[in-house]
Amino acid sequence: GESVGLHLPTLSVQEGDNSIINCAYSNSASDYFIWYKQESGKGPQFIIDIRSNMDKRQGQRVTVLLNKTVKHLSLQIAATQPGDSAVYFCAETLVLTGGGNKLTFGTGTQLKVEL
Amino acid sequence: DAGITQSPRYKITETGRQVTLMCHQTWSHSYMFWYRQDLGHGLRLIYYSAAADITDKGEVPDGYVVSRSKTENFPLTLESATRSQTSVYFCASTGRNYNEQFFGPGTRLTVL
Numbered sequence: 001g002e003s004v005g006l007h008l009p010t011l012s013v014q015e016g017d018n019s020i021i022n023c024a025y026s027n028s029a030s031d032y033f034i035w036y037k038q039e040s041g042k043g044p045q046f047i048i049d050i051r052s053n054m055d056k057r058q059g060q061r062v063t064v065l066l067n068k069t070v071k072h073l074s075l076q077i078a079a080t081q082p083g084d085s086a087v088y089f090c091a092e093t094l095v096l097t098g099g100g101n102k103l104t105f106g107t108g109t110q111l112k113v114e115l
Numbered sequence: 116d117a118g119i120t121q122s123p124r125y126k127i128t129e130t131g132r133q134v135t136l137m138c139h140q141t142w143s144h145s146y147m148f149w150y151r152q153d154l155g156h157g158l159r160l161i162y163y164s165a166a167a168d169i170t171d172k173g174e175v176p177d178g179y180v181v182s183r184s185k186t187e188n189f190p191l192t193l194e195s196a197t198r199s200q201t202s203v204y205f206c207a208s209t210g211r212n213y214n215e216q217f218f219g220p221g222t223r224l225t226v227l
Contacts, residue, residue: 034214043205043218044158089157093214100146100165101213102173105157 012112019077021109023090026071030092033066034103035075038087047075047088077111085113118142121206121219129227134193136222138206146209147189148216149173149181151202158205164189196226 013019025033031052036044050057050064050073057064063076073090087108093101119140128134138147145166150158150173160173162181170181178200180192189208193200203223207216 032214041220043207043221044216045218046215049212049214096163096165099213100163100209102160102163103214103216104174105150105159107155107157 009107010110010112012114013080014114015080015082017080019075019080019084019111021075021077021088021090021111023073023075023106024071025073025090025092027092027094027104028068028071031095032093032101033064033073034091034093035062035064036089036091036105038089038108040086044089080111080113082113082115085111087111119206119208119217119219121204121222123222124220125223127225127227128196130197131195134196134224136191136193136204136206136224138189138191138219140187140189140206140208140217142208142210142217143186144208144210144217145186146213147183148207148209149179149189149191150205150207151175151200152205152221153202161191161204193224196224198226200224201226 032049034049035047038044048059050066061078065074087110089105089108091103091105122137148163149161152158159175164170164183167186183189203221205221206219209216
């Protein structure tokens with residue numbers, strides 16, 4: 001079956017540095033790729049998505065890059081802050097009959113921000 | 116100020132017992148989802164619902180039952196709990212942006 005995976009389980013960065021979280025995917029048919037953030041003890045929270053026909057999308061302090069040639073997705077966080085400490089999940093979408101999307105999540109990367 | 120809520124937040128039960136996890140959302144979202152989260156597996160979809168009285172299986176549906184008689188509620192039942200169902204369960208709903216699922220706070224279930 002299809003899978004969404006991550007290169008690194010844990011990433012440690014210094015406060016103020018940029019963070020890059022990577023993800024490999026295998027389903028080229030996905031319409032969207034998405035990043036979610038999960039803080040300790042909470043449910044995941046949507047960060048940003050990118051359509052499969054795009055290479056780059058920017059949000060507030062975050063940028064997502066999509067390289068379809070090597071099936072790679074990355075999330076860049078600028079000027080990482082302590083509040084960015086969390087587990088980050090990439091996900092790919094499957095359009096459901098009648099609308100709606102079903103998401104397949106990767107296993108997650110723990111981002112630790114060191115002061 | 117509601118959003119999406121889950122109850123109970125913590126539950127300990129014994130093997131073979133029936134357990135129902137509740138999920139309630141106040142946005143009138145059509146789609147609702149149940150996931151389980153286990154270390155090393157990320158979030159795996161158990162069941163989802165496109166609307167009241169419309170449900171479908173996800174990736175790991177065995178041992179679970181869902182119903183959706185009202186748009187705002189989506190209960191998940193473990194008919195005969197097993198130790199392998201020890202997990203954190205998340206309910207989610209989605210609005211206009213189908214990529215943005217809103218997650219509840221989760222229920223930590225332990226099956227002894």
